Amino acid sequence: MNKVKIAHIVHSVGGVDVSLRLILESIDPCNFESIVIHGTGDAKSAFIDKNGKSISEFKLPLQRNISIIRDCKCLIHTIKILKRHRPDIIHGHSAKGGIIAKLVGYNLKIPVLHTPQAYSYLSASNKLKKSVYLLIEKMISFRGNKILASSNSEKNRALFEVGYPENRVLLFNNSIRPIVKIQSLSINKTWPDEYICSVGRPSYQKNIELMLDVLVNLKNKKNNIHLVLMGVGFHSPNLRIVKNKIRRLNLESNITLLEWTSREDIFNIIKNSQLYLSTARYEGLPYSIIESLALAKPIVATNVDGNRDLVIDNYNGRLIRNENVSALSKSVMEIINSEDLKQKYSLNSLKLFNENFNILNNINQLENIYKKTARYL
Structure with missing residues (x-):
């Protein structure tokens, strides 16, 4: 069986970085091959697969804030990268990763999964900004993409606010490995024992x-x-x-x-x-x-x-x-x-x-989503 090739597009910071690394380190490298497109100043260490091997990565001027010139450069370079590597699926993570993924996927006719990790319009501190950000999400909800929500709450936002049909909203809870060993602190403890x-x-x-x-x-x-x-x-x-x-x-x-x-x-x-x-x-x-x-x-x-x-x-x-x-x-x-x-x-x-939320129990669910998306979207 041919491997399913996945291109991850991400501004890899905070919980988004944690999420992507857990996915890459958990899916079966015998059945899946990944590349990562991310920002020049975000991830500080290499991405690795389940066997500890480095994953191909490409750095672009991908940043959290909107910049028409910089974001257009990212789009152009991402299209060039994906034309060369020909992935079966694009998985966009977070708001910026999702926008780039959907636009590139639409251009190249590649199926897209988008995991918002909290929709961008929720970050708006006033009604005008919230309306604009929500409008953007609605405008790029092209037919060739699906939401892969990180929680039930996020799934409901996609269905009832962004307006995705039910057959284009999937769920894979953020998950981690069991924490079986607690290491000693590597920093000086300067706080009281009760906190x-x-x-x-x-x-x-x-x-x-x-x-x-x-x-x-x-x-x-x-x-x-x-x-x-x-x-x-x-x-x-x-x-x-x-x-x-x-x-x-x-x-x-x-x-x-x-x-x-x-x-x-x-x-x-x-x-x-x-x-x-x-x-x-x-x-x-x-x-x-x-x-x-x-x-x-x-x-x-x-x-x-x-x-x-x-x-x-x-x-x-x-x-x-x-x-x-x-x-x-x-x-x-x-x-x-x-x-x-x-x-x-x-x-x-x-x-x-x-x-x-144990990824050892849940990872098969994500692998099945990737396989079905590559074949049938």
């Missing part, structure tokens, strides 16, 4: 400002409460605002900001925390929470896309509507003060992971 944690760059999406409001509320009840916030260094447009707010609210002794943290250190910090906290405005299907499930942690989170796909209220944590500071802080306090709740939520988090 809560989160992963999130200061940005509109992650809404760290709300997390600080929650932390102030918690401090009023428990003076030594401490938050370890990881991943605040890369593409953090609100970092200065967050640091100023920390000073203004007198939270310097209650928070540790880690600008860059290896995945192994993240696992260690989550595992040894009291719970995981998310105040995001929206998500695709966040890897940090999937990792928290795999590490058997209670979770307190805002009830938004992505979070609600991973947290069942009063089963493995708490889901809070409407960015309610009081409800978020109350939930955190109830969990850290109750060993029974912590044990219940911890066991159920691990159960949810094993049932739904």
Whole structure:
């Protein structure tokens, strides 16, 4: 049987980079061959397959922000690359990767799968921008492409807001391998032994400002409460605002900001925390929470896309509507003060992971999607 050849197009940062690497390192190289087209300044290490072999990659001026000249160059170069390599499928990841993939796929008559990892219009802070971004998504929903949603929430956005027909919306949950070994920290531990944690760059999406409001509320009840916030260094447009707010609210002794943290250190910090906290405005299907499930942690989170796909209220944590500071802080306090709740939520988090988000169990589903797309789209 001939291998199915897949061209991945991606701005490879954050969770999108994690997602692509997990896919490449999990699909069967005897049946699938991949190439990766990504930005010149994103991925810092080589992409490898399941056997540890390097995957062919091509670097283009692919960036998150819109630039007509730069994006047109990317389109032209991508067309040249794909004419030479003749893939059976294009898989576009994130907003920019999806736009390039759909336009190139339409031009070359190659089937396209697009995994938004949170639709771009959700990032708009005003109604006009949201309308424009949503219009773009609708305009490029050509007949030759399908959405491969990373969560049920994302699937519903594709169906009911972007307007894809049901037969062109598929689902493959973001998934990870079981975390079987926790390594020692490679950095100095400068925070107390009892702490809560989160992963999130200061940005509109992650809404760290709300997390600080929650932390102030918690401090009023428990003076030594401490938050370890990881991943605040890369593409953090609100970092200065967050640091100023920390000073203004007198939270310097209650928070540790880690600008860059290896995945192994993240696992260690989550595992040894009291719970995981998310105040995001929206998500695709966040890897940090999937990792928290795999590490058997209670979770307190805002009830938004992505979070609600991973947290069942009063089963493995708490889901809070409407960015309610009081409800978020109350939930955190109830969990850290109750060993029974912590044990219940911890066991159920691990159960949810094993049932739904273990890539060792799920990868065959994605392989079948690739095969069917290559043959029948």
